[in-house]
Amino acid sequence: MPMLTNQELLKPELLQTVEGLELIAKEILSAYRSGPHPGKLKGAGAEFSQYRSYQWGDDLRQMDWKLYARSDRFYIREAETDSQVTVHFIIDLSLSMSHESRGLSKLNYSRGLTAALAYLALGQGDRILFSALNSQENILKPPLEGRGRLSEFLYELSEIKCEGKWPEEMGEFLADKETANSKQMIVFLSDLYEEKAEISKFLKNAQASAHEVIVFHLMGGNELTFDFPSNPEFVDLETGEKIQLDTSSYKAVYIEKMKKELGLLQDQMANLGVHYQLVNMDQPISDCLEGFIQSRNY
Amino acid sequence: MIFFTEPLYLFGLVGLAIPLLIHLWNQKKGKSIQIGSVRWLRGIESKKAKRLQLSQWWLLLLRCLILVLLSFIISSPFTNWFFSKPENLxxxxxxxxxxxxxxxxxxxxxxxxxxxxxxxxxxxxxxxxxxxxxxxxxxxxxxxxxxxxxxxxxxxxxxxxxxxxxxxxxxxxxxxxxxxxxxxxxxSEGNDRQLIELQSAGLDSLKAVFSNSSKNGTFISQQKYATLEKDQLLENANAGQMESPIKKRDWADSVVVVHSLEFEEDAQLIIAGFRAVSRYTGHSLVLNKVLEKDFIKEEIQGEGKGLVLLLEKPLKYELSMENNPFVLLYNKGKEDYGLKELIKHSPENGVNYFNLTRRLNSDSEILPSELPVAESLLVNFFTLRDAENRVHKLDQRxxxxxxxxxxxxxxxxxxxxxGNKPKSLYPFLWVLMVILLTLERFVAVGKTI
Known part of the structure; x- marks a missing residue:
């Protein structure tokens, strides 16, 4: 089956409903599985660790039917995976995330990616947390576990909108966690546009409080290749600043500047010790899963 | 004072509107694009903005100048400022x-x-x-x-x-x-009649060939000059005294055109051609057109009988045609449209054999009129070899x-x-044009660097 482009996959109407998001998530995962990648996703339950009584929403595949036959009660086999991880998804909701490349906005892209990663994580038995931030509001939802809870997660995902900028003061956002025992992994999706190093500060805190931080740096294809119609007037989404430029004459200069900035950014990320991934929104979305899966050692 | 000998071409200056329009069109503000951040766009332009703006104007000016120059050049300009020296007045x-x-x-x-x-x-x-x-x-x-x-x-x-x-x-x-x-x-209004040569006409008479030339045309006429009768040379009274070498021309006296049904048109045209030749040369020709089926081979034997054969298939029987002054054949399949001449000498068949190189009917590629046919017939069969120069000299048309x-x-x-010849501005303007064109290219390429 030919791969759908991101634009075809992440249709806005699908992204706004829970069912749609679930569909998208499954699509992305199946696209990932059918593509080339090193190693196989280890199914959940590689090794038996213990039985746990069945809760509504648990994966029926993990049900031990023989035990049911013997005991007339439903039990789930729990696998000896690494100690459970809480994956905390944080989405940047500043206005710059409405940037569109070929009709696909960074926000919608994040929705699709987050849905897929969340689906994956829940399927592996991890807990997931949803957050989305901008200067106007902070969203932080309680952690969810089990496939059955996916819809709640996806609901939150479908409702988010872009506004304002990245908050300057994060305050106690990352501090209160009931997750002191388990490992925490933060998945941060943003375009990393900051005025006063507010994101860098955040990331530093994040790195301190979590075991692992993955940064997905979302960039539109047109930003990376400077593919804009000639002689446009650019309007900054967050500040409203206007700049007119003749794109054909300045392409080379722009790309050089951009590469330099990106290089600096990568160094900065490396210094922080976060796992940084540059995402080109024009490339198939299933390619992003690679980094996540490897970090998580699925 | 600069002036133009073809001033109407100056209307080409209307074309100046084109680069102006194009320039204005390009300057128009492009569409608004919302971008995540303009941080990487700041600072790029200020380096070159001014230079770019300026070069845009230069380009516009250059292009307009080039168009103006083109218009001038085509209008053929001259100037009275520098004269070519009137030293040789x-x-x-x-x-x-x-x-x-x-x-x-x-x-x-x-x-x-x-x-x-x-x-x-x-x-x-x-x-x-x-x-x-x-x-x-x-x-x-x-x-x-x-x-x-x-x-x-x-x-x-x-x-x-x-x-x-x-x-x-x-x-x-x-x-x-x-x-x-x-x-x-x-x-000249007059009619000039000059003797070209004396020809033998048959065994016992002489005829004089004259060229008659006037403003409107030149043609040849013949007149009986003298007859030999019983060992006595009787001169024609009107002929007058003339001195000239005597030539024997082996022109045909009669022509038989044998043709199959298909070649009716061609045959008619050839007969007409011979008639014209006869009129022009003053040499009387007996003309006969015969269908193939009516053809009797004895009729064509004999000296002085020119033969034209326009047949679909070659004759079944051999004819001895060496004594005929000429034999003109049309061979199906041997057309030669590449040749300009209608009639081509084919000595491989016989010394007096000629080939007709194409059909002469209304279907053929060139629509023959009487004249090219008559001309070919004249040139090939009724030549005045050696005397042609003299006719040319006497030509008064x-x-x-x-x-x-x-x-x-x-x-x-x-x-x-x-004695004041205005100097053409062409070289000067062309040099200027070349300079402007190279300059325009440099600026156009230079602005992207």
Missing amino acids: VKLALVDPQIHQEDTIKAKLVELKKEGFDIRWLSQGFPTIETPPKKDRIINYWSLLKEIDIKKHWRPDTIHVIGRSLIKNFRGKRPKFSFHVNWHLLF GIDIQQVKGINKGLSKVLTGE
Whole structure:
């Protein structure tokens, strides 16, 4: 089956409903599985660790039917995976995330990616947390576990909108966690546009409080290749600043500047010790899963 | 003062609107694009903005200049500011040596001499009139005048040419001169009849062949000159005394055209052609057109009988045709449309054999009219070999004066006759054009660097 482009996959109407998001998530995962990648996703339950009584929403595949036959009660086999991880998804909701490349906005892209990663994580038995931030509001939802809870997660995902900028003061956002025992992994999706190093500060805190931080740096294809119609007037989404430029004459200069900035950014990320991934929104979305899966050692 | 000899082309300046429109169109603000952050766009432009803006204006100016220049060049500009030096303010007159004996001409020459003209012979080298004239060859006025242009002995403004108005003196296309020509041409009204040669007509008579030439045409006529009767040469009373070598021409006296049904049209055309030839040469021809099925082979035997065979298939039987003055065949499948001539000599079949190179009916590629056919027949079967030059010399056909004067074009429009020849601005403008074009390319490429 030919791969759908991101634009075809992440249709806005699908992204706004829970069912749609679930569909998208499954699509992305199946696209990932059918593509080339090193190693196989280890199914959940590689090794038996213990039985746990069945809760509504648990994966029926993990049900031990023989035990049911013997005991007339439903039990789930729990696998000896690494100690459970809480994956905390944080989405940047500043206005710059409405940037569109070929009709696909960074926000919608994040929705699709987050849905897929969340689906994956829940399927592996991890807990997931949803957050989305901008200067106007902070969203932080309680952690969810089990496939059955996916819809709640996806609901939150479908409702988010872009506004304002990245908050300057994060305050106690990352501090209160009931997750002191388990490992925490933060998945941060943003375009990393900051005025006063507010994101860098955040990331530093994040790195301190979590075991692992993955940064997905979302960039539109047109930003990376400077593919804009000639002689446009650019309007900054967050500040409203206007700049007119003749794109054909300045392409080379722009790309050089951009590469330099990106290089600096990568160094900065490396210094922080976060796992940084540059995402080109024009490339198939299933390619992003690679980094996540490897970090998580699925 | 700059002026144009073709000022209407200046309307091309309307085309100036095009680069202006294009420039304005490009300057128009492009669409608004919302971008996540303009941080990487800041600072790029300020480095080159001013330079870019300026080069845009330069480009516009250059392109407009180029268009203006093109319009000027096509309008053929001249200027009176720099004259070509009138050092050779010569009054030049050229006389055709053939006519200098005429009284009217002599009078004119005296007149011109009084006015201070430099009078020369209109012949090779242009010797002065003091030297004896050379009358031998037929001169071509066009080529001689062109020589003045090329060799630039003088740079005259106007040349007076005194000559004859005969077609044979104006061979070829009228060239463009860099001077005015004042024509003083003699027109003849008379009819000139000259003996070309005496021919033997049959075993016992002589005929005289004359060329008759007037302003309108030249043709050949024949007249019985003398007959031998019982060892006595009886001269024709009207003939008069003439001296000339006697030639034997082996022209056919009668022509038989044998054709199959398909070649009806071709046969008719050929008969008509022979009739025209007979009229022109004054040589009487008996013409016969016969269908193949009615053909009796005995009819064509004999000297003096020209034979034309237009058959679908070659004759089934052999004919001995060596004694016929000519045999013209049409061989299906042996057409040769590449040749310009209608009739081609084919000695491989026999000394007197000729091939018709194409069909002559309405279907064939060239629509033959009577004349090309008659011409081919004349040239091939009724030649006046050796005598042709003499006919040419005696040719009196006149040219139309309009053809000689031509249409006033270009430079001739601006010559004033005062010896001041305006200088053409062409070279100057073309050099400027090349410079501007290279400059425009440099600026256009340079703005992207």
